[in-house]
Amino acid sequence: MSRIYLVRHGQASFGSDSYDRLSPLGERQSVLLGQHLRRIGFHAETWLSGSLARQRSTLTALLQGMEAASATDFHEGFNEYDHEAILGAYLPRVMADRGLTPQELSPLLGDNRLFQAVFVQVMRHWIEGTPHERPPFETWKAFQARIHASLERLARSGQERIVVVSSGGPISLAVQAALDLSLEKTLALNWSIYNASVTELRVRQGALALAGFNNVTHLQLAGEEGLLTYR
Known part of the structure; x- marks a missing residue:
């Protein structure tokens, strides 16, 4: 049985000139997650992220907290929508x-x-799919297809434990796939996912099953005010 751990990136720089970078708090959240995983003796065969800066920086800080070698593997299939x-x-x-x-x-x-x-x-x-006058960008249906294909690729890998740093949108779609959720509930999930949280999926006979959602134990145990954020 394979296990896929989906980590949402740490707090990004919402409201700044560049959202796609971790805030100092986002870096702290990511390091705390890595330190927690080291304390509990967590291991995985694969560590990867989407290609967005906030996702890759989260993985770097997480592995820093684990005192492990940096990972350079990334997969654009786990990028957030634009x-x-x-x-x-x-x-x-x-x-x-x-x-x-x-x-x-x-x-x-x-x-x-x-x-x-x-x-x-x-x-x-x-x-x-409301028409607009801007240059074309990824549609909702294409976004869904991309995330589902990326998850299927991991599910077929045969690896026991895989950690993927991604974003709220892909994680919501992963949970939707596991629980067959409605669109309404999937969108509601998207708004509720904490920064640097962990969602666990298990692959059984090729199908995804939800084993844990939005876990922020590592942030709660730190006992620092303001560590729980959504954006």
Whole structure:
């Protein structure tokens, strides 16, 4: 039986010029996970990440915490959807629908609750394939197919334990595949996944089964305020 451990990247730099890099807190979260895995004697045959900077940096910091050699293996199949392209295509439409002006964009980014509500609407347009005037980018169906194909590749590898650093979207789709969840519940999962959390899947007779979800024991045991984040 194979086990696949999906780690969400540490906190990224939301609201900055470049989201795709770990914040200092994100680095700390990732190191703490590695230290915890070292303490419990965890081992795996394969350590890999998506190719995004925040994913690769998380894996580097995790292995640093384990006092293990750095891993250079990455697989673009576990990359997150391009949220910047999706926002660029649909955010103006959603803001207009909500009666928000372009001048209200900066306050929107600073209000987590309001931004979440707007982003859910943006995602709906993407999932439904609403036409837009921006250059083409990955569709929802293509994103789903990519994640499922990447998981199947790991499931067929025959390796006992595989650790993959990815993002909330791919992890949500992995859980959907294991539990046959509705789209509504899959989206709800996406918003609930902690940074640097661990989700465990087991492969039985070629099928995925969920063995653990959104585990942040390593952050809770650290006893440091503010370690639990979603973005």
